[in-house]
Amino acid sequence: MCERNGGAFAALQSASSSNPGRRDFLKSLGGTGAAVVVLPTALAAAMGASGTQAAGNTRVRATHGAGLCNLGIFIAKERQLTRSDGVDLEFVVTPTNTDIVTLFGVGAVDVSMIPYSNLLSLYDAGAPVAVVAGGGVNGCLIVAKEGIASAADMRGKTLGTFQADTLEVLPYDWLKKAGLSFKDVQVRYFNTSPEMAQAFIGGAVDAICAVEPYASQCAAARKGARVLSDGTDLYGPQYADCVLAVRTPLLQKQPAVVRAVIKALLTAQSQIESTPAAALSQTVGSYYKTTLEAATAAARRQPVMVDQRNQAPFILARAQSMKEMGYIKKVPGAGIFDWKPLEDVIAANKTMFDTLKLKSA
Missing domain, CATH: 3.40.190.10 (Periplasmic binding protein-like II)
Structure with a gap:
């Protein structure tokens, strides 16, 4: 490994993403x-x-x-x-x-x-x-199950994403533009893209914000699913x-x-x-x-x-x-x-x- 500065960080006992904190x-x-x-x-x-x-x-x-x-x-x-x-x-x-x-x-x-x-x-x-x-x-997509066609339809629904990720920022901004917030949905955090894709396809969550190629895969694999936002509608091209x-x-x-x-x-x-x-x-x-x-x-x-x-x-x-x-x-x-x-x-x-x-x- 190249030289690096490994100091100036607090003692950390575990880095597992299963840690709730x-x-x-x-x-x-x-x-x-x-x-x-x-x-x-x-x-x-x-x-x-x-x-x-x-x-x-x-x-x-x-x-x-x-x-x-x-x-x-x-x-x-x-x-x-x-x-x-x-x-x-x-x-x-x-x-x-x-x-x-x-x-x-x-x-x-x-x-x-x-x-x-x-x-x-x-x-x-x-x-x-x-x-x-x-x-x-580009490539960050909000995909939702059948019956959810807009941000307003997300009230009370579960949203899968990753914590502190671009895939959390997009739905936050998208809901905010529609006058909603994360308080209006149930956010569920996942560890990996395949895990989140499986949860959506299996019906464990109502919507996800996923990255390609998993986002398109999810939209195609769950009957009636649709892409609510691909980010360009909110951010413009090449974000x-x-x-x-x-x-x-x-x-x-x-x-x-x-x-x-x-x-x-x-x-x-x-x-x-x-x-x-x-x-x-x-x-x-x-x-x-x-x-x-x-x-x-x-x-x-x-x-x-x-x-x-x-x-x-x-x-x-x-x-x-x-x-x-x-x-x-x-x-x-x-x-x-x-x-x-x-x-x-x-x-x-x-x-x-x-x-x-x-x-x-």
Whole structure:
């Protein structure tokens, strides 16, 4: 693993997402004192695993989510797109969504493809982290059972989502626009996308806010289900979902490593845009628990977009919702972003960058 600053965090006995106080856990990450982190057995085992590493290369460990916004980093890993720059990208597999935040927050990994909302929570708690690039745009969908056609129909109904996630921010904003709040619904939090999808399809919840490809899968699998919002009706086109975040000690001490990862993501985006079928064939089954046909249809709703500099105002605006929900104490400023590594990579790879379909510039 690259150098990192593992200090300045409170002692944490457990990072399991089954802990009912995980909202408090996110807030507690900014505590002072030496870190004493006791990871769950599954996470400790994952951290001990090591992949094949090229001699002389720098290894950087990363966490990721389950949605199509992670397709770029999956392709970068599978095709070893960082190796030409002397970096080996290694994934640390996490059992639940909260574990992704845990490992990144306590400094057990240096890089994470993470929902912007989780990043906002960590930053507010005092974690030394920064957004350096994007992952994917759009792809967050509110799907409801038969008979629910609007926000007003959600009164008294159960809504499945993830805590402190972009998938919690969207329904919060959507209900608020309709004059409602989470007090008008019963919110149920899940650990993983497949778990939440199964709950909806099986009738355990009335509606969910899910990410692609699981959102489309849910809409198709439950008779009469419909998509109430895909986010664009509320936020407009190309809204941010997950972002590439790094711990600032890595950014300060080994900026070339960060640039290598960003370059790999841009290269992956170029390859995905050129041959999307090949990219999905390489990741369905291993990363996406769905059919190739379903993933292909869903990919159109959540494309990869690494250059998300134009999404900074959107993310900062969503921070207000995070504050209202109690996840952060104050709305951050532009200091949460560091676009210099991305801009350096763009300048050095202008010909490739100019061919990308989705970008800020």
